[in-house]
Amino acid sequence: MLDHVAVSVHDVAASVNWYSSHFKCTVVYQDATWALLEFGNVRLAFVIPEQHPPHIAILGDPKTYGEPVPHRDGTSSVYIKDPDGTNVEILALAAK
Amino acid sequence: MLDHVAVSVHDVAASVNWYSSHFKCTVVYQDATWALLEFGNVRLAFVIPEQHPPHIAILGDPKTYGEPVPHRDGTSSVYIKDPDGTNVEILALAAK
Numbered sequence: 001m002l003d004h005v006a007v008s009v010h011d012v013a014a015s016v017n018w019y020s021s022h023f024k025c026t027v028v029y030q031d032a033t034w035a036l037l038e039f040g041n042v043r044l045a046f047v048i049p050e051q052h053p054p055h056i057a058i059l060g061d062p063k064t065y066g067e068p069v070p071h072r073d074g075t076s077s078v079y080i081k082d083p084d085g086t087n088v089e090i091l092a093l094a095a096k
Numbered sequence: 097m098l099d100h101v102a103v104s105v106h107d108v109a110a111s112v113n114w115y116s117s118h119f120k121c122t123v124v125y126q127d128a129t130w131a132l133l134e135f136g137n138v139r140l141a142f143v144i145p146e147q148h149p150p151h152i153a154i155l156g157d158p159k160t161y162g163e164p165v166p167h168r169d170g171t172s173s174v175y176i177k178d179p180d181g182t183n184v185e186i187l188a189l190a191a192k
Contacts, residue, residue, distance in 0.1 A: 001120075001136040005101045007152070007182065014179045023154050040097040042138040044152070056103070056140070058119050083110045086103065 003057040003091050004036065006045035015046040055079065055087035062090040099153040099187050100132065102141035111142040151175065151183035158186040 009015040016027055016035045028036040028043065033051040037044045047054055057077070062068040068076035074094025082088050105111040112123055112131045124132040124139065129147040133140045143150055153173070158164040164172035170190025178184050 002138050002140065005152075009180050011179065018179050023156065039154075042098050044098065056101075058135075060119065083107065083114050084105050 001059045002042050003059050003089075003093075004043035004045050006034070006047045006052065006055050006057070008049040008054045009046040010048075012046050012048060019044070053079075053087050055089050056082075057089040057091045059093065060090045062092050065090050068092065097155045098138050099155050099185075099189075100139035100141050102130070102143045102148065102151050102153070104145040104150045105142040106144075108142050108144060115140070149175075149183050151185050152178075153185040153187045155189065156186045158188050161186050164188065 012030065012032060012035045016030055016037065019025060019037055020027055024040070025044070026038045028038050030036075032048075034045060034047045037046075045052075062076055062078035065080050066078040068078055070076045075091055077089045077091040080088050080090065108126065108128060108131050112126055112133065115121060115133055116123055120136070121140070122134045124134050126132075128144075130141060130143045133142075141148075158172055158174035161176050162174040164174055166172045171187055173185045173187040176184050176186065
């Protein structure tokens with residue numbers, strides 16, 4: 001399962017406004033450096049690349065790939081690189 | 097709903113091998129210029145950008161945005177650009 005794909009943008013607010021006015025989605029989080037939109041099946045993140053690297057987040061066991069970094073929302077993850085150097089985040093959801 | 101996200105790669109086979117060996121997914125289509133992997137909730141495409149532009153495909157009514165282009169698999173779509181110039185494919189699935 002893909003959790004989200006984070007794509008580079010120049011203006012987070014402009015991207016959030018455009019996607020949320022054209023498509024059925026919910027804004028889960030938004031600040032000046034990144035935002036997270038929830039679609040019915042997957043989430044799409046917009047990132048200012050100098051602040052947050054673009055990446056593909058896939059649900060899995062981050063421990064398989066290194067020492068998981070805990071996040072404030074209870075998730076944890078490890079970043080690895082695919083053959084093109086694209087960042088892939090191996091993400092474990094918060095324990096219920 | 098996002099149908100798929102198509103990301104640029106340098107070597108389609110290398111990407112397919114890497115993702116399918118690391119993650120639970122199914123290879124739906126693969127040739128030298130692009131491939132389509134199906135995850136549990138969404139699909140991920142790998143494209144050689146000189147042959148197939150990277151894009152985000154969102155399910156919707158392409159007629160809202162222009163003259164839909166029919167594809168061999170029965171789907172039809174219109175490409176538009178988001179505020180960053182990223183290609184967004186408005187995709188209608190094949191009639192059942």
